[in-house]
Amino acid sequence: MAVMCTVNNCHYWAERNRCRASSILIVSDSIADDALDTYDAMQAENAAPTPVDTCMATACKTFVQGDESITDDHITPRIY
């Protein structure tokens, strides 16, 4: 499944608004605010549910700013 994203200052963003992360984790805003950077897609299968009422209350936990690379979240970039 292709993930399309317009957050072009993310480390995983690629041309034509493609996300090139091997997997991503979407959570509620409150979890995104509180959880460590290392809490990411690799923990998703055992993650607690985080229901929200609108799309505005969701966030991509995999976002990494700019050229930074966080390796301990084990997310790898895909090549398009």
Ligand code: SF4
């Ligand atoms: S990791 Fe999240 S914020 Fe970054 S490009 Fe992919 S979907 Fe967008």
